[in-house]
Amino acid sequence: xxxxxxxxxxxxxxxxxxxxxxxxxxxxxxxxxxxxxxxxxxxxxxxxxxxxxxxxxxxxxxxxxxxxxxxxxxxxxxxxxxxxxxxxxxxxxxxxxxxxxxxxxxxxxxxxxxxx
Amino acid sequence: xxxxxxxxxxxxxxxxxxxxxxxxxxxxxxxxxxxxxxxxxxxxxxxxxxxxxxxxxxxxxxxxxxxxxxxxxxxxxxxxxxxxxxxxxxxxxxxxxxxxxxxxxxxxxxxxxxx
Numbered sequence: 174x175x176x177x178x179x180x181x182x183x184x185x186x187x188x189x190x191x192x193x194x195x196x197x198x199x200x201x202x203x204x205x206x207x208x209x210x211x212x213x214x215x216x217x218x219x220x221x222x223x224x225x226x227x228x229x230x231x232x233x234x235x236x237x238x239x240x241x242x243x244x245x246x247x248x249x250x251x252x253x254x255x256x257x258x259x260x261x262x263x264x265x266x267x268x269x270x271x272x273x274x275x276x277x278x279x280x281x282x283x284x285x286x287x288x289x
Numbered sequence: 290x291x292x293x294x295x296x297x298x299x300x301x302x303x304x305x306x307x308x309x310x311x312x313x314x315x316x317x318x319x320x321x322x323x324x325x326x327x328x329x330x331x332x333x334x335x336x337x338x339x340x341x342x343x344x345x346x347x348x349x350x351x352x353x354x355x356x357x358x359x360x361x362x363x364x365x366x367x368x369x370x371x372x373x374x375x376x377x378x379x380x381x382x383x384x385x386x387x388x389x390x391x392x393x394x395x396x397x398x399x400x401x402x403x404x
Contacts, residue, residue: 217291
């Protein structure tokens, strides 16, 4: 069975600074996807960034980037130039590639507060 | 706007009652997933339907059931409700359901409060 662990229940960062959210996972699969989802107070789940396990290059989306360490089963999210609108719950999620099931397995989330 | 529509947005009901949550997936998406988000359990996968058929089951209680209709909308039925069933219920949809999908799109959720 796959598990996803986010060890930081809460974090805070000053506006314009950089913050890194941690995520580790456990799986015996070799092909999978990893995701970071953002859930603002509006509660909408928004995809922030996606990483395919077979790609060695770390994914980047504007101010968001990941540090994917496959051997260590680690998948951290770095937010650069933090903005007030980044305040949200952030969930790390895992999905098997190529199986018959497409469901996501989520970590328990990290509550990020960006302070002015 | 993700294109996934969930109704109702809020629901308050008493213990022992039965409710139905509805989800309309994005146009063209064949697969629907239901998730439960509670404070203590986080986001838990409940069940997946693909083109009208059940494809995968997660941590879904026997008191809960779901179905996907020919027009691809889905309903999640919760019966004999308990206080612990109070949670945010999300529906998500994706095009294929697994192999070719890299992303699921989430609705805004239904907040269920059992009193």
